[in-house]
Amino acid sequence: MAAVAESASRAGLIEPPAWSRALLPRLIEAQRGRWALWLAPLVVSGILGYFALPAEPPAWLGAAALTACIAAWAGLRGAWPLGPTLVAVAAVAAGFSAAQLRAAGTGTPILDGRLGPVSVQGRIVEIAPLPGEGGRVLLEELSIKRLTPEETPKRVRIRIAVPLGALAPGDEITILAELLAPPPPAAPGGFDYQRQAWFEGIGAVGFAYGAVREHVPGPPASHWSDFWAELRHRVTLRILAAMPEPEDAIAAALMTGHQGAIPNDIIEAMRDSGLAHLLSISGLHIGLIAGILLFGLRAGIALVPWLALRIPAKKVAAVAALIATAAYVLLAGATVPTQRAFLMTAIVMLAVLTDRSPFTMRLVAWAAAAVVLVRPEAVLGASFQMSFAAVTALIAAHESLASRLPAPHGLAARVARAIAGIALTSLVAGAATAPFAAYHFHRLADYGVLANMIAVPITGFWVMPLAVLAFALMPFGLEASALAPMGWGIDAIIWVARWVAALPGAAIAVPAVPPAALALFVQGGLWLSLWRGRWRWLGVAPLPVAALLTALHPPPDLLISSDGAVVAIRDETGALRLSDPRKGGIAVETWLERNGQEIRLSWPIPEQGGGCDGEGCRAEVKGRRIAFALTPAAAAEECGRADLVISTRFLKRGRCRGTLLIDRGALWRAGPHALWLTEEGVRVQTVRAFRGDRPWVADRNRPPSSLPAFLPWPGQ
Numbered sequence: 001m002a003a004v005a006e007s008a009s010r011a012g013l014i015e016p017p018a019w020s021r022a023l024l025p026r027l028i029e030a031q032r033g034r035w036a037l038w039l040a041p042l043v044v045s046g047i048l049g050y051f052a053l054p055a056e057p058p059a060w061l062g063a064a065a066l067t068a069c070i071a072a073w074a075g076l077r078g079a080w081p082l083g084p085t086l087v088a089v090a091a092v093a094a095g096f097s098a099a100q101l102r103a104a105g106t107g108t109p110i111l112d113g114r115l116g117p118v119s120v121q122g123r124i125v126e127i128a129p130l131p132g133e134g135g136r137v138l139l140e141e142l143s144i145k146r147l148t149p150e151e152t153p154k155r156v157r158i159r160i161a162v163p164l165g166a167l168a169p170g171d172e173i174t175i176l177a178e179l180l181a182p183p184p185p186a187a188p189g190g191f192d193y194q195r196q197a198w199f200e201g202i203g204a205v206g207f208a209y210g211a212v213r214e215h216v217p218g219p220p221a222s223h224w225s226d227f228w229a230e231l232r233h234r235v236t237l238r239i240l241a242a243m244p245e246p247e248d249a250i251a252a253a254l255m256t257g258h259q260g261a262i263p264n265d266i267i268e269a270m271r272d273s274g275l276a277h278l279l280s281i282s283g284l285h286i287g288l289i290a291g292i293l294l295f296g297l298r299a300g301i302a303l304v305p306w307l308a309l310r311i312p313a314k315k316v317a318a319v320a321a322l323i324a325t326a327a328y329v330l331l332a333g334a335t336v337p338t339q340r341a342f343l344m345t346a347i348v349m350l351a352v353l354t355d356r357s358p359f360t361m362r363l364v365a366w367a368a369a370a371v372v373l374v375r376p377e378a379v380l381g382a383s384f385q386m387s388f389a390a391v392t393a394l395i396a397a398h399e400s401l402a403s404r405l406p407a408p409h410g411l412a413a414r415v416a417r418a419i420a421g422i423a424l425t426s427l428v429a430g431a432a433t434a435p436f437a438a439y440h441f442h443r444l445a446d447y448g449v450l451a452n453m454i455a456v457p458i459t460g461f462w463v464m465p466l467a468v469l470a471f472a473l474m475p476f477g478l479e480a481s482a483l484a485p486m487g488w489g490i491d492a493i494i495w496v497a498r499w500v501a502a503l504p505g506a507a508i509a510v511p512a513v514p515p516a517a518l519a520l521f522v523q524g525g526l527w528l529s530l531w532r533g534r535w536r537w538l539g540v541a542p543l544p545v546a547a548l549l550t551a552l553h554p555p556p557d558l559l560i561s562s563d564g565a566v567v568a569i570r571d572e573t574g575a576l577r578l579s580d581p582r583k584g585g586i587a588v589e590t591w592l593e594r595n596g597q598e599i600r601l602s603w604p605i606p607e608q609g610g611g612c613d614g615e616g617c618r619a620e621v622k623g624r625r626i627a628f629a630l631t632p633a634a635a636a637e638e639c640g641r642a643d644l645v646i647s648t649r650f651l652k653r654g655r656c657r658g659t660l661l662i663d664r665g666a667l668w669r670a671g672p673h674a675l676w677l678t679e680e681g682v683r684v685q686t687v688r689a690f691r692g693d694r695p696w697v698a699d700r701n702r703p704p705s706s707l708p709a710f711l712p713w714p715g716q
Helices: 002-010 018-023 025-030 035-052 061-076 082-104 193-199 224-242 247-256 264-272 283-302 313-331 336-353 361-374 376-380 382-401 411-441 448-476 480-501 515-530 534-540 542-552 585-594 632-638 664-670 687-691
Strands: 114-129 135-144 155-160 172-180 202-216 443-445 507-509 558-560 567-570 576-578 611-613 616-621 624-629 644-647 660-662 673-677 681-686 710-712
Touching: 035 082, 035 361, 035 376, 035 515, 061 082, 082 361, 082 376, 114 155, 114 202, 114 224, 135 172, 155 172, 193 202, 193 376, 224 247, 224 313, 224 448, 224 480, 247 448, 247 480, 264 443, 264 480, 283 313, 283 336, 283 382, 283 448, 313 336, 336 361, 336 382, 361 376, 361 382, 376 382, 382 411, 382 515, 411 443, 411 448, 411 515, 448 480, 515 534, 515 542, 534 542, 558 644, 567 616, 576 585, 616 632, 624 632, 632 644, 664 673, 664 687, 681 687
Parallel strands: 155 202, 624 644, 644 660
Antiparallel strands: 114 135, 114 172, 135 155, 172 202, 443 507, 558 567, 558 673, 567 576, 611 616, 616 624, 673 681, 681 710
């Protein structure tokens, strides 16, 4: 799309007329050729608009808007200023249409509630190892007792505790399992794994009881996807068998994309040190593989004079590197990040073949538009957002600084420039991805530049070259000779991660960032990156506004889990206190992360105006008495005394007069609740209301909640 718009710009179809150029000559000339770069962000805006809707729009809406824009533009023949405006609106409509089309062509029945123990029969699509013995299997072609074919999900992901070497993709197995719906967000605005699973065709997750009951080995791989899935599994097993823990798990993550076996303490150290990006195959790894192969093959050809004189070594090496990189992407599961990275790598190799510079912003714009039009849901993921933010910022920095820096003379100057380049790359990429890290992970690594300056060269010059060598030696059974020294490099990276993570203030917990603030950060960053000249510095203006919005964003005063097992209240210091710190699991962890909090605290003790016992908990929040009742008797006792009663039982609202009531029925209908207490009443936001009536919402067929969005205090 970017290329089409660029051609149109050169042809004069979306350029302003002479009178406008006379008014703004400097701006027009300075930004010539840059207007088309905004088409990719506009496409993304259309996709985000689709996902932000509270209900599914008419199927014809996006296509009709796109057709109308194209027809109007053709009728006006690109006349200024309506012509460029229609091009922009058409880009938004194209993104909206792509999201609609993708949603219409995918999805799965989603299990609503819990089912099991139940017999599950299916064909293994993928096997992912976990720490210790066992792993997760992805099954399709399912037969599930107590579910009709119409109710049966396309795929389920189940944790099993059996040796993975006995299984292979393509095998049919029967297991006794407990199934439940993929988890929805733990709080309004939280990560929606259920939506992600729906687009992957996964309608249930769970765990198996005991061993596999029936196992029928599958036939030889007959489909392209089956071949790569089986090869991925076998390569992963050979890596795990050839290396000690935990180096084997990280090697598997770098070579086949399986991260599940990495211990949690290493994941936390990598995250707090700013090195978590090294664990997931993305642009860095794809680029390293392609670069290692390109320069290695070119050097190998140069060592054979007869061959070097007869073939274009650089271009032959580029083609071979691209083919090998494509195999690496398929071996890693061809996830959205690897697809994006491969697409950009392919464009780089094409530039090498045509003797053109690959480091241009058009490369990023074209790759972004291609990825989001094929997989629109990728826009919502942290991987897509952070990878494109980093690449866009790095190319913008390259465009700005490349012509200003003098060429180094001498070995010392070249080494100094290389070190400065690594530091600048880490600084620019870290600054570009920091808003997304705060939004998705609620954590910022303060010493990420330091950690990356040490770990990235180890990865690029030691670990990944040995990974390439291990791949080459695997057909001969000699991979251990490369994997052993590769493990030494991985050990060094782990040491760096732990050392940096242990430094004082290495990681900062960040409270939840509102979407409006993130949008301002993105707008400012794009303005800084895509424009040229002094005009670009206007992009700085939205950044302090975004920071102010984040600082002033009011967090909820109470949080209630979907099953009513845990209630969190906010104390005077802003910390969340839990009715039972031992319960809640991932929901409570999400609450604490979104609050920028690292430890679990209990409700206030009686001396502090609160307390818990076998009947429930009581506390005072913003001058209002809050009661969490575990039994009907406790709820009856608090009715009329407390301002707000939260009950784990189904209660009739009329039996609790003089008190606001949120019972088990409201939680069942609407999911987790977030409450803000004001002088006038309680503002209520639920996960169900936040997500809307969309196809990926498992409980959308449940009766709507009877609670309004605002509850006035009794007597007001």
